[in-house]
Amino acid sequence: MNLTQAFKMAVKSILAKKMRSLLTMLGIIIGIAAVMIIISVIGGVNKKQMEYYESMGTNKITVYANLWNGGDAFDEVYNYCKGIDMVLGVTPNGYVGCTVKYGAKNSRSMEWSPQIYLGSDQYSMCNNFKIEKGRDLSYLDIQNYNAVCVLGARAAKEFFDAADPINKEMTIGGATFTVVGVYGEKDPSKQYSLDNIIVIPYTSQRYLSEGWADMSEFTVKAKDSASVNKVITLLNGNFSGWEQTNRGSFWCYSDQQWQDQNNQQAMMMALMLGAIAGISLLVGGIGIMNIMLVTVTERTREIGIRRAIGAERKSIIAQFLIEAAMICGIGGIIGIAIGFLGTAIASKLIVQMVLLPQAGVTVGAFLFSVALGILFGMFPAIKASKLQPVVALRAE
Amino acid sequence: MLIQLDNIYKIYGEGLESEVRALDGVSLTIDRGEFVAIAGASGSGKSTMMNVLGCLDIPTYGTYLLDGQDVGELTDKQLSHIRNKQIGFIFQGYNLIPELSAQENVELPLIYQGIGPGRRAELAHGALERVGLGTRGRHKPSEMSGGQQQRVAIARAIATSPPIIMADEPTGALDSKTGLEVLGFLQQLNREGSTIILITHDNGIAATARRIVRISDGKVLEDHEQEVDWL
Numbered sequence: 001m002n003l004t005q006a007f008k009m010a011v012k013s014i015l016a017k018k019m020r021s022l023l024t025m026l027g028i029i030i031g032i033a034a035v036m037i038i039i040s041v042i043g044g045v046n047k048k049q050m051e052y053y054e055s056m057g058t059n060k061i062t063v064y065a066n067l068w069n070g071g072d073a074f075d076e077v078y079n080y081c082k083g084i085d086m087v088l089g090v091t092p093n094g095y096v097g098c099t100v101k102y103g104a105k106n107s108r109s110m111e112w113s114p115q116i117y118l119g120s121d122q123y124s125m126c127n128n129f130k131i132e133k134g135r136d137l138s139y140l141d142i143q144n145y146n147a148v149c150v151l152g153a154r155a156a157k158e159f160f161d162a163a164d165p166i167n168k169e170m171t172i173g174g175a176t177f178t179v180v181g182v183y184g185e186k187d188p189s190k191q192y193s194l195d196n197i198i199v200i201p202y203t204s205q206r207y208l209s210e211g212w213a214d215m216s217e218f219t220v221k222a223k224d225s226a227s228v229n230k231v232i233t234l235l236n237g238n239f240s241g242w243e244q245t246n247r248g249s250f251w252c253y254s255d256q257q258w259q260d261q262n263n264q265q266a267m268m269m270a271l272m273l274g275a276i277a278g279i280s281l282l283v284g285g286i287g288i289m290n291i292m293l294v295t296v297t298e299r300t301r302e303i304g305i306r307r308a309i310g311a312e313r314k315s316i317i318a319q320f321l322i323e324a325a326m327i328c329g330i331g332g333i334i335g336i337a338i339g340f341l342g343t344a345i346a347s348k349l350i351v352q353m354v355l356l357p358q359a360g361v362t363v364g365a366f367l368f369s370v371a372l373g374i375l376f377g378m379f380p381a382i383k384a385s386k387l388q389p390v391v392a393l394r395a396e
Numbered sequence: 397m398l399i400q401l402d403n404i405y406k407i408y409g410e411g412l413e414s415e416v417r418a419l420d421g422v423s424l425t426i427d428r429g430e431f432v433a434i435a436g437a438s439g440s441g442k443s444t445m446m447n448v449l450g451c452l453d454i455p456t457y458g459t460y461l462l463d464g465q466d467v468g469e470l471t472d473k474q475l476s477h478i479r480n481k482q483i484g485f486i487f488q489g490y491n492l493i494p495e496l497s498a499q500e501n502v503e504l505p506l507i508y509q510g511i512g513p514g515r516r517a518e519l520a521h522g523a524l525e526r527v528g529l530g531t532r533g534r535h536k537p538s539e540m541s542g543g544q545q546q547r548v549a550i551a552r553a554i555a556t557s558p559p560i561i562m563a564d565e566p567t568g569a570l571d572s573k574t575g576l577e578v579l580g581f582l583q584q585l586n587r588e589g590s591t592i593i594l595i596t597h598d599n600g601i602a603a604t605a606r607r608i609v610r611i612s613d614g615k616v617l618e619d620h621e622q623e624v625d626w627l
Contacts, residue, residue: 004513005507012495012496013495016495301491302493304491305491305492305493306493306504306508307452307476307479308450308452308479308485308491309479309480309485309504309505309508309552310476310477310479310480310481310505310508310509311476311480311508312472312473312476312477312508313472313473313476315508388453389452389453389479390447390452390453393452393487393491
């Protein structure tokens with residue numbers, strides 16, 4: 001029997017029992033929609049996280065060094081990092097929690113108070129900030145312990161609103177700092193506090209009368225992604241002795257490792273949740289098998305007639321397989337439509353952004369549902385084809 | 397010799413106490429162009445006979461040569477092809493597929509022959525015209541009378557122009573007038589060269605055949621030529 005004819009027959013048979021066909025499809029519809037939403041939303045969240053990492057700067061290595069007995073880990077590690085030729089920039093990365101005041105504004109009364117970082121003139125380069133107004137921290141600011149600061153875009157807005165912050169004096173941790181520059185906005189969606197920062201020279205910590213920054217962390221920017229691991233190997237080779245001789249602690253990691261871990265976690269999560277949703281596909285598949293067995297029983301006489309007038313076994317198999325595949329395929333298409341809608345709604349709620357499933361996921365979902373129909377339709381179809389024509393013709 | 401049955405047995409539950417010999421050593425030959433009525437009471441084995449002759453069922457013992465070919469040695473696929481090309485079936489209950497229109501029902505055996513849509517529609521329409529239903533192709537079986545449905549079944553049987561037509565109680569569900577029309581049509585097909593095998597329990601109907609084979613308890617009781625009531 002040719003395929004066009006088999007398709008027409010399948011359509012007729014499905015349309016003849018609309019309600020039953022729809023109910024049969026339900027398992028497939030729910031399963032496909034659930035798997036699509038889970039994969040798409042997790043993928044979207046992960047992508048969003050990757051973008052966040054990217055915006056913080058690429059090829060970054062975080063170095064942590066501390067000597068137990070008050071030795072000068074800072075200079076030793078800082079100078080060593082600066083001496084590696086695969087390194088574009090190094091900055092100490094200190095964080096201090098202290099009060100910031102400007103005029104009547106006080107960070108203590110703000111909903112989101114700014115983060116104060118202590119860095120070098122390479123802080124912006126390492127962390128992917130671009131100067132928008134004024135100037136960046138300079139080598140001389142560091143050398144001369146200048147009490148100056150550069151504001152992130154959001155911190156500038158919080159304290160100065162539309163006014164020009166350049167050359168204004170702010171009180172940070174009890175000391176007076178002059179604003180010399182403002183960084184451009186990094187996160188236009190304003191979800192993260194990336195832009196709510198104030199950067200001061202690491203050498204100006206001495207002025208702060210409130211809070212204290214532990215200066216044992218550095219951010220190192222390698223020149224490209226291939227150099228990242230080489231730099232880590234170099235650093236570990238040079239400083240891992242500290243741990244072994246119990247002199248102090250040293251470790252370093254790249255953001256790449258974080259990202260890989262993140263990717264892996266997202267993948268695991270997608271697999272696990274996908275597998276749970278996949279169970280409903282299995283149940284749906286069994287539903288298809290069940291209904292196809294009923295259909296075969298109901299149409300035993302028809303099978304007998306077809307066999308009597310010359311249908312081969314394989315024609316009977318094709319007829320029922322195509323019908324099962326078509327039920328699942330239609331279920332798959334409805335499931336995909338619901339999956340699109342669900343992904344859009346769920347991603348809007350979770351990441352405040354409308355995401356849609358990728359083309360690959362969509363095509364995969366459709367092919368999978370058709371394959372499911374063929375898989376679970378196989379047994380009923382073979383059963384139908386094995387009916388003896390005489391026996392089948394006798395059925396009422 | 398078109399059909400040659402040699403010592404055919406069809407035994408159900410062989411060896412058991414409840415063993416049933418539906419065919420109990422039947423030998424029979426039918427020539428091309430004959431019109432044979434196989435007559436017998438219900439339970440006589442005539443339906444089993446028809447199933448064996450129509451390659452719908454395989455005998456337990458014995459040899460069945462159809463057109464010189466030993467049916468017992470054929471595969472399921474080859475048997476399907478024989479049913480499709482060599483034999484046209486007309487059943488008592490019409491056995492049309494209710495979801496399909498008359499035209500589609502008649503096209504069905506042609507589909508299984510792999511004939512393309514254009515030629516198929518032409519052949520099916522021709523067959524429907526021959527049985528006087530040229531204008532009813534679009535109707536579903538449920539929209540037709542019993543006589544019309546049986547004519548659709550006849551059209552389906554002759555659409556492939558098979559050499560053999562097998563009719564199992566073709567008038568059983570019809571009133572006597574429509575029944576006679578169907579029998580007349582079978583006689584006409586026979587005059588045009590088809591071999592007709594008519595299975596019936598009714599002697600009046602068996603009288604329309606030139607040769608009558610009477611079956612009882614799975615055995616051939618008598619087999620003779622007779623005067624025919626031409627309809």
